[in-house]
Amino acid sequence: MKKLAAALIGAVSLSAMAHAQDAVIQAGHVMAVPGEGYLTNQTILVEDGRIVSVTPGFTVPKKYPVIDLKKAYVLPGLIDSHVHITFEGGPANRLKGFEDSDVDAAFNGADFGRKTLMAGFTTVQDVGGGNDSIFGLRDAIARGAVPGPRIRASGRAIAVTGGHGDINGFSAKVMAAMTGSNICDGADDCRRAVRQQVKEGADLIKITATGGVLSNTAAGLDQQFSDEELAAIVETAHFMGRKVTAHAHGKGGIDAALRAGVDSIEHGSFMDAESVALMIEKGATLVPTVLAGATAAGWARTDPTFPEASRVKALQAGPLMLDMLRRAYAGGVNVAFGTDTGVSRHGDNAQEFALMVEAGFTPEAAIRAATVVASEHVQMAKDIGTLETGKYADLIAVTADPLKNIKELEDVDFVMKGGTVFKPIS
Numbered sequence: 001m002k003k004l005a006a007a008l009i010g011a012v013s014l015s016a017m018a019h020a021q022d023a024v025i026q027a028g029h030v031m032a033v034p035g036e037g038y039l040t041n042q043t044i045l046v047e048d049g050r051i052v053s054v055t056p057g058f059t060v061p062k063k064y065p066v067i068d069l070k071k072a073y074v075l076p077g078l079i080d081s082h083v084h085i086t087f088e089g090g091p092a093n094r095l096k097g098f099e100d101s102d103v104d105a106a107f108n109g110a111d112f113g114r115k116t117l118m119a120g121f122t123t124v125q126d127v128g129g130g131n132d133s134i135f136g137l138r139d140a141i142a143r144g145a146v147p148g149p150r151i152r153a154s155g156r157a158i159a160v161t162g163g164h165g166d167i168n169g170f171s172a173k174v175m176a177a178m179t180g181s182n183i184c185d186g187a188d189d190c191r192r193a194v195r196q197q198v199k200e201g202a203d204l205i206k207i208t209a210t211g212g213v214l215s216n217t218a219a220g221l222d223q224q225f226s227d228e229e230l231a232a233i234v235e236t237a238h239f240m241g242r243k244v245t246a247h248a249h250g251k252g253g254i255d256a257a258l259r260a261g262v263d264s265i266e267h268g269s270f271m272d273a274e275s276v277a278l279m280i281e282k283g284a285t286l287v288p289t290v291l292a293g294a295t296a297a298g299w300a301r302t303d304p305t306f307p308e309a310s311r312v313k314a315l316q317a318g319p320l321m322l323d324m325l326r327r328a329y330a331g332g333v334n335v336a337f338g339t340d341t342g343v344s345r346h347g348d349n350a351q352e353f354a355l356m357v358e359a360g361f362t363p364e365a366a367i368r369a370a371t372v373v374a375s376e377h378v379q380m381a382k383d384i385g386t387l388e389t390g391k392y393a394d395l396i397a398v399t400a401d402p403l404k405n406i407k408e409l410e411d412v413d414f415v416m417k418g419g420t421v422f423k424p425i426s
């Protein structure tokens with residue numbers, strides 16, 4: 001009987017999932033626009049998945065179910081600008097890419113997506129995953145077939161032969177079989193790779209402008225595309241209405257990508273004062289992913305199965321990231337919240353907030369980076385990022401003030417996405 005009841009509850013919540021419910025939310029504290037403090041004692045009216053109004057006082061303007069968040073702190077749903085939702089990496093999972101089919105990866109992504117949503121992240125940007133699995137998952141969540149965050153996806157990252165984003169560290173025969181159309185050499189070939197990604201469903205273009213920590217090759221952490229290739233990628237992507245975001249650790253690669261006109265830099269580990277000035281001059285956004293640096297450096301110190309090539313790079317880049325973020329933020333760089341989750345565990349995304357505060361953000365500025373700023377970065381500011389009339393009813397609540405203790409966001413107590421409650425307040 002217990003099993004049957006559990007199955008029925010599952011069925012009920014699944015059917016509720018696809019349908020947003022009109023609702024009246026009574027909220028004690030509302031951070032409607034992060035950066036502008038709290039409004040107190042507000043009523044939020046939700047219809048057809050969107051916010052109709054946010055008004056002072058606890059009224060019941062329509063005969064809708066009332067959600068009592070009078071004792072809670074209500075914020076816009078959080079946005080993570082850098083995840084890999086179809087996998088969870090690490091030394092123990094190095095062979096996953098060989099064992100799992102695209103379908104396996106999509107189902108893994110459904111599991112990780114649910115964890116991400118329950119952690120309060122109602123939108124993510126996925127910047128590196130198999131095209132079939134991530135685009136399929138993105139679309140399945142969008143039509144309400146599975147619970148998860150709204151996803152914007154790049155699909156596979158575009159990389160040079162032997163570079164970060166290509167497959168490295170296995171036999172040539174195996175690597176030949178696994179090499180995809182995302183690998184390009186020469187400006188024309190890189191134009192082809194961008195166009196192919198757009199054709200297969202990419203919302204944006206991700207490139208690996210420099211070497212990376214987790215590729216099993218001792219090819220350093222600096223520039224990998226030529227200036228000519230970078231220029232061709234940016235031009236082609238922009239022609240087709242796609243932003244370009246560049247994974248970049250080494251200073252030479254960061255600066256080259258910025259000069260070529262990429263829209264954002266992921267990681268930015270070795271950024272110096274000159275790079276910071278270039279970021280501002282170009283109006284580029286930084287997605288810092290300090291949590292990933294800390295996670296990889298942790299593996300390098302404690303896990304004997306972590307490949308030696310990666311260990312060296314992890315110990316070089318990881319420890320730099322917090323100070324890099326401190327300097328970039330103090331220098332006025334626009335920072336969008338992003339974690340590189342998939343390196344760290346899915347659902348732990350909010351651990352990045354405490355690292356940002358350590359790097360000099362106020363708690364509210366860190367929340368703004370994960371809402372207002374990230375919504376602009378992922379090109380969805382019209383629909384998400386604040387709790388204002390006309391936007392999706394994507395909102396979360398915690399029972400204690402995250403401005404007093406940012407770690408409150410590591411344990412979110414209520415999640416609504418598009419007017420559907422996925423995690424009720426207890």
Ligand SMILES: [Zn+2]
Nearest residue numbers: 082084128340
């Ligand atoms: Zn990443």
